[in-house]
Amino acid sequence: MPHPLAQLAEWQGRVRLMVKARRYEHILRVADLARQIALANQLDADRAYLAGILHDLARDLPDSELLRLAPPEVPIDAAHPLALHGRAARTLLERWGFADHVVLEAVEDHTTGPRNASPISACVYVADVSEPGRGVNHDIRELAMVDLEGALAHAISSKVRYLRMRGIPVHPRTLAAYQGLQARGALSADDGDQ
DSSP: OEEEEEEHHHHHHHHHHHHHHHHHHHHHHHHHHHHHHHHHSSSSSHHHHHHHHHHTTTTSSSSHHHHHHOOOOHHHHOGGGGGHHHHHHHHHHTTOOOOOOOHHHHHHHHHOOTTTTTTTHHHHHHHHHHHHHOOOOOHHHHTTTTTTHHHHHHHHHHHHHHHHHTTTOOOOOHHHHHHHHHHHOOOOOHHHHH
């Protein structure tokens, strides 16, 4: 398999054509932060960076295209097509011949939370919710530099709590990620009382 960054310029060019300028700025911040988190946790920083570059590839597509690329698996997908942009991006990347499974999984899972406890997926998920341009979740970003699983647990439990407080259904994949963290004992007492 070629080095993950071997065709970085090509992938960046494709992403830049697919998204608005402001979204691309967010993408660059996520990629940079994912790399920093990976380095701090002795993970593959190149893969984390590339997954960050690719994560929002499909974010600016219309709902109809998201639904075509990532047919709903559960009712919440049909009701909230924007939640499909991670799966839709993976579909596009696979059609374009991108084959790095670790990166593809991180791209797909960045909207709902990492499956299979993938550390690169965790880097991208945490970077996406805490990149400096968002102006929130500074604590999650700082925690990720010393305790990636703790940061992921905090990020996912905060999302579950936020959605439940507003009466919004939690995506089954997010709930599964949350329950996986619970089963591994990764949630603190504050995070675990859902």
